[in-house]
Amino acid sequence: MMALTVGVLALQGGFVEHLNLLRKAASAVFSQSKSDTSFEAIEVRTAEELARCDALIIPGGESTTISFVAQQSGLLEPLRDFVKVQKKPVWGTCAGLILLSNQANATKKGGQELIGGLNVRVHRNHFGRQIESFEAPLQLPFLADEADPSPFPGVFIRAPVVEEILSKGESEQGPKVEVMAKLPGRINRMKSGVSQAVTKDDSGDIIAVRQGSILGTSFHPELTDDARIHAWWLKQVLRV
Numbered sequence: 547m548m549a550l551t552v553g554v555l556a557l558q559g560g561f562v563e564h565l566n567l568l569r570k571a572a573s574a575v576f577s578q579s580k581s582d583t584s585f586e587a588i589e590v591r592t593a594e595e596l597a598r599c600d601a602l603i604i605p606g607g608e609s610t611t612i613s614f615v616a617q618q619s620g621l622l623e624p625l626r627d628f629v630k631v632q633k634k635p636v637w638g639t640c641a642g643l644i645l646l647s648n649q650a651n652a653t654k655k656g657g658q659e660l661i662g663g664l665n666v667r668v669h670r671n672h673f674g675r676q677i678e679s680f681e682a683p684l685q686l687p688f689l690a691d692e693a694d695p696s697p698f699p700g701v702f703i704r705a706p707v708v709e710e711i712l713s714k715g716e717s718e719q720g721p722k723v724e725v726m727a728k729l730p731g732r733i734n735r736m737k738s739g740v741s742q743a744v745t746k747d748d749s750g751d752i753i754a755v756r757q758g759s760i761l762g763t764s765f766h767p768e769l770t771d772d773a774r775i776h777a778w779w780l781k782q783v784l785r786v
Contacts (some may be wrong), residue, residue, distance in 0.1 A: 548583040550784070553599035555625075557615040559607020559641060563768035564776075568603065571776035575784075583784070588786070591606045593624040601635040601783045602628060604642030604661075606703070606766045609650075609670070612641055612661045622659060624701035629663040635759045643755075643762035644668050646707050651709065654712070663722055663760045665712045672707040672751065672764075679703040684765070686727050694773055699772055700729070700753070700765040706766055708752035725746070726754035726761075 552568060554561045566585050572585045590596050604612070618620040629636050629646065634779035638646040643659055662770040673680070683697030711723045728750035761782075767775045 549586075550583050550601075550783070551586045551588060551599050551602045552603070553588050553590035553596060553607060554603045555593050555612070555616075555642075557619075557621075558611045559605040560587060560639075560766065560768045561603075561605045564603050564605050564639075567768055567771075567773045567776045568780075569782055571773040574773065575777050575780050576577045589609070591619070591621075593621055594622050596621065596628055598604075598630075598636070600677075602635065602637075604638040604643065604645055605768060606640030609641035609644040610658045613645060617659055622661070626719075628665075629661055629760065633759050635761075635779075637761040637763070637779050639763050639768060640703065640705055640766055643708075643764055644670055646760055646762050647708075648712060649704075649714050664755060664757050664762055665714060666708045666755060666757075666762075667710045667712060668706040669709045670706050672709075673702055673705055677706075682729060682751075684729070685726060686709050686775070688726050688754075689774055689778060692778065694774060698767070698774065699770045701767075701769045702729075702765050703769075705753075705764045708755050708762075711755075713727045721758040723755055725752050725759045727763075729764075 554564045568587045576583060576585060588595060590599065616625060628634055644650050646664045647660060647663045647666050647668045648664060650660060651667060651669045680702055684700040684702045686698050689698065730750045756761050761779060
């Protein structure tokens with residue numbers, strides 16, 4: 547019997563919500579595939595817990611806090627090794643996307659330590675302050691083959707975007723960065739105190755990217771009850 551252990555970095559942010567959706571998705575994925583794989587989802591706070599994992603989710607939250615706690619607890623270098631040396635599957639949402647990027651703009655004074663691995667530059671808090679958070683129905687091409695074709699409920703809270711895919715140096719090799727989804731150009735309209743994203747044109751911000759075993763999304767799937775992206779990601783992990 548194959549064993550699969552997926553960790554969720556539990557230093558700060560929405561790790562509990564990710565764990566709940568991950569378990570929901572795993573139940574569906576393994577029942578459909580009739581796989582004999584045993585599955586476990588665990589909270590990760592130490593290098594020892596990280597070493598148990600075959601794949602990892604880095605949740606949304608405050609990227610500077612997650613980075614600081616990881617550094618102070620001796621977990622930052624093991625995370626870099628997990629992502630960039632062992633090249634195990636990793637998915638970062640919002641703050642997780644920032645941490646997995648090789649460069650980040652709009653950081654606090656002195657910058658912040660990043661895990662890296664995604665050859666992109668992100669812009670933190672691209673859409674503004676917390677009060678300017680919004681929801682938008684997302685058409686995600688990588689979910690096109692899923693049974694439910696409806697738009698995915700995208701939750702954007704002080705979200706970053708990928709502002710540039712970086713060029714590689716001559717000595718660098720490896721997979722290219724794939725743009726997995728964009729958010730169409732939008733204007734904000736306030737309705738009952740909630741900012742609603744309204745499509746304005748066909749241009750758009752990059753909100754999901756993949757490079758090899760690393761996936762990054764700007765939005766928060768864990769703040770919905772929709773487990774489709776978690777299920778899709780688990781299927782990718784099983785194929786590695």
